[in-house]
Amino acid sequence: MSIKLNYENVGLRDHELEYVRPLAEAAFGTLTRHTGPGHEMLGWLELPYTYDKEEFARIKAAAKRIQEQSQVLVVIGIGGSYLGARAGLEFVKGPFGNQLREKGVEVYFAGSNLSADYMQDILNIIGERDFSVNVISKSGTTTEPAAAFRIFRAELERRYGISGARDRIYATTDRTKGALREMAEQKGYKTFVVPDNIGGRFSCLSAVGLLPMAAGGMDIDRVMEGCLHSCEVYENPNFLGNDVMLYAALRFLMLMKGKRVELLASYEPALTMFGEWYKQLMAESEGKDGKGLFPVSANFTTDLHSIGQFIQDGSRIMFETVLWVEHTRHTLTIPNDPVNADGLNFAAGVSLQEMNEKAMKGTLLAHVDGGAPNLIITLDRLDDYTFGELVYFFWKSLAVSGYMIGVNPFDQPGVEAYKKNMFALLGKPGYENMQEALEARLKS
Amino acid sequence: MSIKLNYENVGLRDHELEYVRPLAEAAFGTLTRHTGPGHEMLGWLELPYTYDKEEFARIKAAAKRIQEQSQVLVVIGIGGSYLGARAGLEFVKGPFGNQLREKGVEVYFAGSNLSADYMQDILNIIGERDFSVNVISKSGTTTEPAAAFRIFRAELERRYGISGARDRIYATTDRTKGALREMAEQKGYKTFVVPDNIGGRFSCLSAVGLLPMAAGGMDIDRVMEGCLHSCEVYENPNFLGNDVMLYAALRFLMLMKGKRVELLASYEPALTMFGEWYKQLMAESEGKDGKGLFPVSANFTTDLHSIGQFIQDGSRIMFETVLWVEHTRHTLTIPNDPVNADGLNFAAGVSLQEMNEKAMKGTLLAHVDGGAPNLIITLDRLDDYTFGELVYFFWKSLAVSGYMIGVNPFDQPGVEAYKKNMFALLGKPGYENMQEALEARLKS
Numbered sequence: 001m002s003i004k005l006n007y008e009n010v011g012l013r014d015h016e017l018e019y020v021r022p023l024a025e026a027a028f029g030t031l032t033r034h035t036g037p038g039h040e041m042l043g044w045l046e047l048p049y050t051y052d053k054e055e056f057a058r059i060k061a062a063a064k065r066i067q068e069q070s071q072v073l074v075v076i077g078i079g080g081s082y083l084g085a086r087a088g089l090e091f092v093k094g095p096f097g098n099q100l101r102e103k104g105v106e107v108y109f110a111g112s113n114l115s116a117d118y119m120q121d122i123l124n125i126i127g128e129r130d131f132s133v134n135v136i137s138k139s140g141t142t143t144e145p146a147a148a149f150r151i152f153r154a155e156l157e158r159r160y161g162i163s164g165a166r167d168r169i170y171a172t173t174d175r176t177k178g179a180l181r182e183m184a185e186q187k188g189y190k191t192f193v194v195p196d197n198i199g200g201r202f203s204c205l206s207a208v209g210l211l212p213m214a215a216g217g218m219d220i221d222r223v224m225e226g227c228l229h230s231c232e233v234y235e236n237p238n239f240l241g242n243d244v245m246l247y248a249a250l251r252f253l254m255l256m257k258g259k260r261v262e263l264l265a266s267y268e269p270a271l272t273m274f275g276e277w278y279k280q281l282m283a284e285s286e287g288k289d290g291k292g293l294f295p296v297s298a299n300f301t302t303d304l305h306s307i308g309q310f311i312q313d314g315s316r317i318m319f320e321t322v323l324w325v326e327h328t329r330h331t332l333t334i335p336n337d338p339v340n341a342d343g344l345n346f347a348a349g350v351s352l353q354e355m356n357e358k359a360m361k362g363t364l365l366a367h368v369d370g371g372a373p374n375l376i377i378t379l380d381r382l383d384d385y386t387f388g389e390l391v392y393f394f395w396k397s398l399a400v401s402g403y404m405i406g407v408n409p410f411d412q413p414g415v416e417a418y419k420k421n422m423f424a425l426l427g428k429p430g431y432e433n434m435q436e437a438l439e440a441r442l443k444s
Numbered sequence: 445m446s447i448k449l450n451y452e453n454v455g456l457r458d459h460e461l462e463y464v465r466p467l468a469e470a471a472f473g474t475l476t477r478h479t480g481p482g483h484e485m486l487g488w489l490e491l492p493y494t495y496d497k498e499e500f501a502r503i504k505a506a507a508k509r510i511q512e513q514s515q516v517l518v519v520i521g522i523g524g525s526y527l528g529a530r531a532g533l534e535f536v537k538g539p540f541g542n543q544l545r546e547k548g549v550e551v552y553f554a555g556s557n558l559s560a561d562y563m564q565d566i567l568n569i570i571g572e573r574d575f576s577v578n579v580i581s582k583s584g585t586t587t588e589p590a591a592a593f594r595i596f597r598a599e600l601e602r603r604y605g606i607s608g609a610r611d612r613i614y615a616t617t618d619r620t621k622g623a624l625r626e627m628a629e630q631k632g633y634k635t636f637v638v639p640d641n642i643g644g645r646f647s648c649l650s651a652v653g654l655l656p657m658a659a660g661g662m663d664i665d666r667v668m669e670g671c672l673h674s675c676e677v678y679e680n681p682n683f684l685g686n687d688v689m690l691y692a693a694l695r696f697l698m699l700m701k702g703k704r705v706e707l708l709a710s711y712e713p714a715l716t717m718f719g720e721w722y723k724q725l726m727a728e729s730e731g732k733d734g735k736g737l738f739p740v741s742a743n744f745t746t747d748l749h750s751i752g753q754f755i756q757d758g759s760r761i762m763f764e765t766v767l768w769v770e771h772t773r774h775t776l777t778i779p780n781d782p783v784n785a786d787g788l789n790f791a792a793g794v795s796l797q798e799m800n801e802k803a804m805k806g807t808l809l810a811h812v813d814g815g816a817p818n819l820i821i822t823l824d825r826l827d828d829y830t831f832g833e834l835v836y837f838f839w840k841s842l843a844v845s846g847y848m849i850g851v852n853p854f855d856q857p858g859v860e861a862y863k864k865n866m867f868a869l870l871g872k873p874g875y876e877n878m879q880e881a882l883e884a885r886l887k888s
Contacts, residue, residue: 079749096565099543112746114800117826118713120774121540144745146786147778147799154779183785200749260704260761261738269562280750287754294705294754294761296740301588302556304862305523305644306724310731310738312858317704317738317761330564334591335598341627342590346872355591355870356558361886362865370861382561414756417814418748421806426799428790442805 001233002226002380003389005243007250009364009374010319016253017246021239024249027403028237031396036403038410043197044395047205048228055192056220059207062170062190063214067105069168070132074122074152075212076111077136078144079280079415081172081194084204084391085109085212087277091387092218094270094329104217111135111148119151131156132168134215136208138194140173140180143422172207199410201281202395205388219384226388234396244393248400250375254319255293255405259373261318263311264297267356268325270382272299274390281394285402285409292405301359312370319373324360327381328353445677446670446824447833449687451694453808453818454763460697461690465683468693471847472681475840480847482854487641488839491649492672499636500664503651506614506634507658511549513612514576518566518596519656520555521580522588523724523859525616525638528648528835529553529656531721535831536662538714538773548661555579555592563595575600576612578659580652582638584617584624587866616651643854645725646839649832663828670832678840688837692844694819698763699737699849703817705762707755708741711800712769714826716743718834725838729846729853736849745803756814763817768804771825772797 030036031045043050066073075085086109089097098106108122133156135149156165172192173180184191192207203209205227214220236242239249251262264278275297282295296318298307311318334355336348347355364374377393379386402409424434474480475489487494510517519529530553533541542550552566577600579593600609616636617624628635636651647653649671658664680686683693695706708722719741726739740762742751755762778799780792791799808818821837823830846853868878 078746082746083750094561094565096569099569100565112749113711113713113743114745114796114803115712115714116772116774116776116796116800117538119776119796121538121544125540125543140785141787143788143791143799143803146788147791147796149786150779150781150788151776179785179787183783186783186785260759267557268559269557270559276750279747283751283754283758287751287756287758289757290760292754292758294740294759295751296738299557301558301862302522302526303723305556305859306527306720307727307731307739308862309856309858310727310736312731312861313733314727314731314736314858315704315738316734328560330560332560332563332595335594337594339627339630341584341623341630342593343585343623344587344590344594347587347591347870350870352558352560352563352591355587355866356560358869359558359587359862359866362867362869362882363862365882365885366861366865370858412753414753414758414814415749417756417810418745418752418803418807421810422799422803423806425802425806426791426794438806438809441809 001229001389002386003393004378005247006376006378007246009368009376010250010253011368011373012253017240017249020249020252023252023404024245024400025237025239027248027400028245030403031399037408041197041199041202041410043195044202044205046231047198048224048231048392051206051224052193055207056210056224059192059211060214060220062192062211066132066170066215070105070130072106072108072126072129072131073134073212073215074126074131075107075109075134075136076145076148076152077109077208078112078142080200080203081136081145081208082109082112083273083277083280084209087273088204088209088213088218088223088387089216090270090273091382092384093216095272097216102217105215107212107216110152111145114144114147119148123155132170134170134172134211135180136172136194137180138174139178140183141178143419170211172211199412201284204277204391222384223388226385227392230389230392230396234393244397245400247375247397248404251293251401252404254373259317259319260294262293262295263318263320264295264323265300265303265320266323266325267300267360268328268382269299271323271325272297274323278394281398284412284415285398286405286407288407288414291407300363301356304363311367311372316371319375320367321375321377322360322364324376324378325382326378329382445673445833446830447837448822449691450820450822451690453812453820454694454697455812455817456697461684461693464693464696467696467848468689468844469683471692471844472689474847475843481852485641485643485646485854487639488646488649490675491642492668492675495650495668496637499651500654500668503636503655504658504664506636506655510576510614510659514549514574516550516552516570516573516575517578517656517659518570518575519551519553519578519580520589520592520596521553521652522556522586524644524647525580525589525652526553526556527717527721527724528653531717532648532653532657532662532667532831533660534714534717535826536828537660539716541660546661549659551656551660554596555589558588558591563592567599576614578614578616578655579624580616580638581624582618583622584627585622587863614655616655643856645728648721648835666828667832670829671836674833674836674840678837688841689844691819691841692848695737695845696848698817703761703763704738706737706739707762707764708739708767709744709747709764710767710769711744711804712772712826713743715767715769716741718767722838725842728856728859729842730849730851732851732858735851744807745800748807755811755816760815763819764811765819765821766804766808768820768822769826770822773826
């Protein structure tokens with residue numbers, strides 16, 4: 001296993017894990033026996049065994065085709081149709097992947113906001129270069145991606161004509177129904193499937209995430225191998241031998257002790273978007289019925305000079321889960337300086353990674369001393385395989401955790417509220433009755 | 445004033461602001477009379493009147509010189525020596541400023557972490573192109589920037605020789621003392637001053653932030669004009685007429701009502717780094733003595749499909765402060781589609797900005813209905829002037845807020861804890877006694 005959980009610094013008494021063990025085991029059983037709320041959305045649980053191999057081959061072929069026909073891929077999606085692929089690409093390629101152009105096409109994400117400036121910037125970055133579009137939407141009617149798709153499709157059709165555009169649009173959508181499925185079949189786009197039994201935040205190892213990842217240069221075979229490995233390892237019904245159950249139990253204990261915020265901290269900027277992916281997974285799964293640990297992410301040591309003061313000595317509402325990466329892609333060493341004005345010669349010849357590790361360990365002890373318990377998840381390295389492993393670890397642990405706090409981890413009813421109001425304010429047919437009432441509230 | 449505070453959706457009873465008015469006024473008086481803890485660090489309070497005009501001219505000249513000699517500027521700094529300039533550049537140029545290359549040099553930030561991959565990526569992005577370095581450190585001995593400066597200085601000297609490197613290094617540091625000041629004078633670097641009476645998180649409108657902003661193409665005259673305007677407007681001693689006092693009082697009320705988290709949400713990705721700047725300002729100023737609202741930031745509508753579920757219906761620990769931008773740089777309009785498969789024709793001809801506004805208003809009402817009070821700060825547009833205004837607004841309001849919760853808003857003692865442990869673990873001279881004890885704890 002290239003990921004490991006360490007909970008020595010959480011500050012538990014000896015009996016505490018043992019006392020919550022029955023709860024974690026019950027939640028684990030509810031999950032694995034498919035008997036809990038939302039059990040119809042467990043398509044991710046055995047995904048590495050069950051995924052569609054024929055479609056997988058088509059995804060790889062489409063990625064190759066995109067790399068041949070374009071320098072840029074615009075991925076249009078929001079929420080789960082956006083975060084996983086971006087998290088994966090930055091996990092493996094780092095935050096500057098598009099600028100370094102070491103492998104795969106440049107990938108930009110649109111349709112996840114309504115900012116005109118953001119969308120125009122992407123159009124300008126593309127410039128005269130060739131681009132393709134992967135539009136991802138189960139329904140095809142979600143406002144943000146639908147709006148972006150209209151704009152980028154118009155641009156493709158302007159440049160390449162109707163039939164040229166058809167050859168550059170890849171639609172990932174419902175298998176049989178919905179607006180995007182209908183449009184794709186009518187127009188003749190290549191299509192891929194958003195599975196029925198996998199929710200958005202669990203969808204990044206379906207076509208939803210795999211096509212952008214593959215086009216951007218990731219090795220999706222290795223991603224699925226990592227996912228398979230996690231799937232096998234975390235079937236273990238032995239509580240103390242299964243990090244998925246342990247992590248869920250530890251989060252539950254933190255909540256019981258009054259913590260309100262979980263801070264996912266990493267020491268690699270390449271994990272910034274993984275933090276965003278984690279935030280969706282946690283917040284949408286557990287933030288309901290007035291419950292849940294609020295998920296936050298941070299980059300260390302950067303943010304030790306920002307929110308570090310608060311973690312050390314502010315209101316005692318948080319614990320930390322640290323993602324630590326053992327091996328970096330590159331090695332850099334502190335040069336010696338005969339003058340030593342900065343007093344750093346004690347570290348001359350030391351690698352940055354070693355300094356980073358000392359910073360991590362020093363921070364760990366400092367924060368524990370300050371009253372912020374620390375969990376550590378150690379990753380071997382930031383590669384395709386580990387991404388697959390880690391995603392599955394968080395999926396399954398979150399599902400157990402959600403059942404431990406008594407929520408349905410697989411729905412997200414609260415996401416509809418803003419959409420309905422937005423539709424009403426925009427005058428969408430069917431929402432006329434709400435419009436007047438909302439406008440009256442805004443004017444008051 | 446191009447920024448406005450709206451607190452109609454916070455859900456206060458009529459008397460509530462009036463009842464805390466004496467507290468806000470007392471805190472405001474403590475600040476403006478320089479009688480509170482940390483009052484020796486109030487150099488920012490009248491900065492737009494008192495700043496060094498001769499140095500300001502030298503900053504503009506240096507920025508011009510950097511633009512002539514280089515395509516890339518590497519800014520080396522951490523915390524307050526990093527966040528303000530980056531926030532400003534993205535505020536004005538958007539998140540893709542380095543790729544769009546519309547004005548100024550490309551600016552990359554190093555020395556704010558210990559990631560070898562991150563640093564090597566920046567070296568690779570520079571490639572064979574010419575670059576300059578602005579190293580920013582009051583002491584010159586902070587580990588992260590000192591390590592990065594050794595690496596980038598070595599690269600400059602390798603490429604351009606000692607004297608060529610001297611011409612490309614700009615040091616912003618203490619006026620008279622410290623390791624970087626000594627090195628700069630010895631080596632003959634151009635120098636700029638980190639003022640003595642301005643702490644890191646209040647330093648972005650000194651040379652610390654102004655040089656990178658100017659080199660990256662910002663109009664720093666306009667920035668200072670905006671700052672001056674705020675400085676004048678927020679001198680108003682009338683509580684209900686001064687948004688600085690009102691925002692501080694509203695945050696205080698939220699804390700009193702049990703909120704633990706303030707979420708700064710914006711609808712423009714260009715504000716992402718402003719959110720990071722805000723997090724440092726708030727967390728370092730208030731997160732001490734076990735107190736403080738924990739500051740978090742989000743991008744909407746993106747994150748409505750991530751943490752949106754939690755905000756709507758999770759644990760009721762947060763309120764929101766929304767940054768709304770009235771005018772975007774670009775205009776894009778939803779194209780009409782005769783087929784209308786996505787059902788979006790009801791919005792054909794509508795601008796993205798108008799849709800974004802309906803999303804903001806719809807979200808506001810949805811979140812208020814869900815029990816998350818909302819404040820709105822409306823900005824006219826994301827330009828240099830507004831950046832100067834907004835920075836000062838947050839500085840002064842935060843200072844009032846800090847005094848209202850009874851902390852020294854101008855120190856950050858908790859930031860030292862991790863540094864000391866890191867030094868000890870690295871075997872830095874002077875920390876030998878700690879080293880053994882820490883290592884024993886890590887092994888246990």
